[in-house]
Amino acid sequence: MKLQCDVEVVNRMLPSFGMKSRGKGMRAVLSIGKHLDKTSQRSNIYMMICTAKDRAGSKYKLKGNIEKFFTWFVDEGKATVRLKEPAVDICLSKADANSLKNFLSAARLADRGTDTSSLPLSTLTPVRARDVEQPKKKLTIVSKKDYPLTSNFPYSLEQLQVSYCKLSRVDMRMLSLKALRKLDLSNNHIKKLPATIGDLSCLSELILHNNHLEAFSEALCLSTLQRTLQLLDISQNRLQSLPTQFCQLKELVNLKLDDNELVCLPFHIGRLSKLRFLSAAHNQLAVLPSDFRKLCLENLDLFGNPFVQPNPLDNKMQLKFPLPLQEIASRAVANLRIPYGPHLIPAHLCRDLEVAKICDCGCVCISYYIKTAVSMNLHQVSHTVVLVDDMGGTDAPVQQHFCSLSCYSEFLDNSLQRGIR
Structure with missing residues (x-):
């Protein structure tokens, strides 16, 4: 024994x-x-x-x-x-x-x-x-010749960095390191993340800077990372979008998205209530989601995005008169906060309700609305703001939705009055 x-x-x-x-x-x-x-x-x-x-x-x-x-x-x-x-x-x-x-x-x-x-x-x-020997807690490998091919990683590792090793995928041996708190796979050639990364139940820092990622899977957003992940660096990849479920990672404090091809940020980004550091510089963002207003950041960097110049008269009108019965019913469910789920209504209706828009009047609209963009000073959501452009600006366009023509008209009247003053 x-x-x-x-x-x-x-x-x-x-x-x-x-x-x-x-x-x-x-x-x-x-x-x-x-x-x-x-x-x-x-x-x-x-x-x-x-x-x-x-x-x-x-x-x-x-x-x-x-x-x-x-x-x-x-x-x-x-x-x-x-x-x-x-x-x-x-x-x-x-x-x-x-x-x-x-x-x-x-x-x-x-x-x-x-x-x-x-x-x-x-x-x-x-x-x-x-x-x-004392259990090894930290291991750094920054050369392909030092990468272990015949031996396993020490089971006791809490921090593992494997960089500049030209990895095209995540080594499954890393995913058996149950004590791992920090995983740094930066500067490799990884194209896809296995869902089993979500089984690392202690992981608080995941660094994937400078890889070839094209997607961030929904499975990762719904894994145990929801309760542990505080820092995520997926900068310098090939991401064009992030899934709606991304905002289930509610423990995130630091999020780095720079130098990707993102055309939009997650719809419910305001649900990341613990987020304090956000950088999404050098992407393809034209406008920020309306939920962006709910953030409370310490540092924000959105430099180098092709933001549009907001014009309240420039809108996308997606209204129908009278409103379809499905829209009326969906609005009622959202406004009255009636519980719903795939066991009660079809799954596609659940997905629609998950991305419901909030009008200026406080009411909800689902698939029928008027959408425009308004200018917001980013200091409203962040203590420190990196300049948005070379002109020294700190304003960026934010989406705004209206549930009816009357709400949109009232908004235009208020905008006109502010312009006159």
Whole structure:
């Protein structure tokens, strides 16, 4: 029976000498096995602890020698074994919870003097240096020749950077690194992201700068990344649009979209309530979505986009008189906040309601409306704004929708009055 974990052996006599324990464990391999006692010439069951400083190991007799087990936090991979002789506490941490439970069960049986044939014993031999190394948490590979082809990535990695390796796809071995918090695959040739990236349940930073991405999948937006992803860098790719579900990534704080081919930003971008840093410079944005007004940013960069010059009279009129019954019903569902879903109404109607537009009057319109663009000073949504163009401007056009001719006429009257003043 073997166990890999962090171990600290604390002498209980230290306080009586005015001393304290170090309070920090070392990576170790623990074994339970037979050892010949040279004094009595009898074999006994021992626990052996091997560390990087003591690879030969220190042995502790188990039979009748365990005073107490402390297992309150065993599900977190922590436990303490208190020995009678010597008077030490063996503090275990950072262990696999199931392996730790099995190891403690074996130690308990050995303490009771259970028949050794029923115990999963190991040979008490020195360990290899790699077995007691501290788990590797960070790995950086910036050359193709350093890329591991025959060996796996360390399971304990929390940060992984693989850049300038000409990867055309994401290596599936990376997707088994369940502790991964930061994945940097910048400066490669990746064209498509596997949906299984969403299985990295701790991932908070995903950096894909300078690749060949043409799409960001809906599956990723609906994965566990909704709860973890805080930084996303997909700048310098070939993206033309982002899915409506993109705004389900509600933990995003920093979003980098520069140097793509985006013709629009996600319709519900205002739902990214935690977003503080947004850069979408050098895209093909002509106008910003109406939801853009809801953002509350610290820094915004939209430089180098071909924004249109807004004109309230320049509109797209998509109205019908009288309104179709489906439009009237859909507006009623949205305005009255009636619950809906694919189990109640057809899926295509659900999709229409998901992108409902809000009129100046506060009412909702679905497929029939008047659309125009109005100028907005970007300082209304961001503390710091990078100039939109070389002329020193910080204004950009934002879409505006109207549910009826009367609402649009009232808007034009107000615009005219502001122009006269």
